Amino acid sequence: MGKYKLLFAISIIAIGLMTALLASINEKKEEKEQLQKVPQIERWETKNEEFRKFYPREYDSWKQTKESDAIEDMLKKYPELVVLWAGYGFAKDYNAPRGHFYAVEDNRNTLRTGAPTDENTGPMPTACWTCKSPDVPRIMKKDGDEEYYTGKWAKYGSDIINPIGCVDCHNPETMELQVNRNYLNEGLKAEGHSVTLENATQQDLRTMVCAQCHVEYYFKKTPLTNGKTAMAVTLPWAEGTKVEDMEKYYDNINFSDWVHPISKTPMLKAQHPGYEMWKTGAHGKNNVSCVDCHMPYTQEGGVKYTDHKIGNPLDSMDKTCMNCHRVSEKSLLDNIKEKRDRKDELQAKAIKLLSDAHFEAGKAWEVGATEEEMKPILTNIRHAQWRWDFAVASHPAFFHAPEETLRVLGTAIEKAGNARIELARVLAKHGAADYKAPQITDKKQAQELTGLSLDKSIEEKKKFQNGLMQDWKKEAQEKGVYNPESTKGIETKTSY
Template sequence: MKKYKILLVISIIAIGLMSALIASINEKKVEQAQLKEVPKIDRWETKNEEFKKHYPRQFDSWKETKHSDEIEDMLKKHPELVVLWAGYGFAKDYNAPRGHFYAIEDNRNTLRTGAPVDEKTGPMPTACWTCKSPDVPRIMDKEGDMEYFTGKWSKYGSDIINPIGCVDCHNPKTMELQVNREYLNTGLKAAGKKPLEDATQQDMRSMVCAQCHVEYYFKKTPLADGKKAAVVTLPWGEGTSVESMEKYYDNLEFKDWTHKISKAPMLKAQHPGWEMWETGAHGRNNVSCADCHMPYTQEGGIKYTDHNIGNPLENMDKSCMNCHRTSEKSLLDNINKKRERKDNLHQKAMTAIANAHLEAGKAWEIGATKEEMAPILKDIRHAQWRWDYAVASHPAFFHAPEETLKILGTSIEKAGNARIKLAKVLAKYGASDYVAPEIKDKKQAQEIIGLPFEKLVEDKKKFQKGLMQEWKKEAEKKGLYNPESTKNLEDKTSYN
């Protein structure tokens, strides 16, 4: 009798476990079915919180980019940058990029965007918002690309309010990957590359990133109504290599600014991550940006893309180790060696270019002519363009280590050529003993270029307490902004 009781208890437990398992399986099937259904979301819903209702895992992982919140003042770390960018906004303020969550905050807080007092003031054009928010393609769709590209940065202060998120890469009605900025497709066609209409799903896992992580410039474009637009344009008409883009810019005689000290017509590289990626092993084998930066994650029976876009080396078991048949330690050792080589050439290039700018400034001071200086300034322009290109594509040493070292090597070569020519000019005018001052810190460097740093900070703080707060209130009234999304968010800067 006791034997039958034990069997009965075991049977009841087994039935219970089976029931729980079946319930769990059914629950997962229901959840998977729900995930496959595309909910109805407005085409231009730009509040990322609205997507949490339907895609909680993706949203929660995206919000993890909030933890990449530390400010790393690159001008403090490398004060030579102040001299390299003399006369340009980056000499005022430049921090290492933070997580996507902070795209709006960092754009509003940087000294580069100035301290506008209304929608018609400030140093920067509207184009400076282009890669910072899903509100940008919403405005482009509503007003047209050309109207968006007119006016000052402050024109859309209360309209561009949500940081990089869902609508930047997805069509909410289908959740298909979609590029929402037309200039990328225009650039691809100009370069003779596969247009977006022919892109595969795997291609799109990189192209949605390429709409922002590329080199670009603001093309001044007169419009029929008399307005002028500063249009984001990709300089790919001659190709997508550093040399091809250099040729493109030289043919146009384009310059981002005239250097305050050397008077060289300068180029500012933006963030040519995609162009560098396509030259490396991952790009050549079509390992997409998302494969490494947004690896698939398994949670129970649900597989989804991790939207905590960041450093793949912090998540190697889900990113690198899916393909590489070696230990994490071995892989990291190899990567760190590549970084060390890049850092070494990076520092040498910065020092050489900074000295060339200062020596050119001295040459002008003592009477050098435009004819004498022209070839020197061209060397400086090309040296700095190549250095900037290699480092502005922040992970270039990883994406394309050989290309990065090659570019930095040619940068150092061209800076050296400029300095050899400058030595002859300085000697001609009796200043052969001139030695450029050593750049010791950010404050000293900003004094050398005559930058009124304290005044810039003072004006910025007035803007932050005044007009910026008005923008937030107006955006909330328009239904574009949920203040809870940035509640208790600490505004970090390099100057507070």
């Protein structure tokens, strides 16, 4: 009798387990079917948290970009950068990029954007918002690109409020990948690229949605028929996308971002040409997209989704690198470290040469050098710093395109060296052969040597943060484009 009771009990347990399994399978099936349905979201809904209702896994993984919150002061790490960027905003404040979650936060807080007191003040144009928020393409659609590019940065302070997110890359009505900034397509056409947005494949778009921001650009001064002037984001690709091509483009139009106050060099500031460098490397040449490595597929139960914690692929190598590479993780990591070390070595040499060249050029002017003597020297300084900056501003270039990174840094060192050789001759000719450029020891010393005082800028910035910036948030909430809960508890972090 006990035997039958035991069999009966086992049967009941087995039936219960089967029922639970079937329920789980049905639940997952229903969930998958629900996920495959495209919910009705307004075309220009830019509050990222609204997407969580329909895409909880994608949103929650995106929210993890909040974890990359540390401030790394690059001017403290490389104080010579203050000299290289003397007279330009980056000499005041430059930190390593943080997670996408902080894009708007960091743009408002950096000293580079100044301390506006109303919508018509502040040093920067509206174009400085362009890659920071899904609210930008919303405004471009509403006001038109030309109007968006007019006026000061503070003009849209209460409209551009949500950090990089869903609408930057997706059309909410279909959730298809979509580039929402027209200048990328204009740049592709200017380059003569065989792939434009009109014929791009899904795999192409998995890179292009990133390329709309991770590129080199400049603000092209464009007079409008209504009398206003637009500072339009423009990609300098008409001559090509290599460092020499864009250098030629800028030289041809006699463009400079600023004139260096010490060396008097008309300078170029590279932005973040990640896409251009990626194209030259093994991944780019084999059409391994940005998303393949930075947003790998993740399996959770019966659901497969794209991980939106956009960050370092080395944090999840089993989902990224190991899909293609048939070597050990240790072997890959050792290889990557070697590439980084080589880049760091050449980068440090280039920075030191450029810092010395700026000071030596300043001394040459002081002792009576002529414009004819200095012109080829300044050209070498301009090209050397542009190439150094291009190689390192595309932050992971040592990984995306290690050979090209070293090549570009090598030409930067060569040109900076040539400038210093010529400067030695000019200094000797004018009786200053014994001049030695000051050795940079720290950020504060570098800022003092270049005549930069930040006390007033910091005071004004804090006043802005406690005043107008708070007004922007209130106005954005009243407009319905901002949910203060989305940034609740965020600690303001700066390097000043």
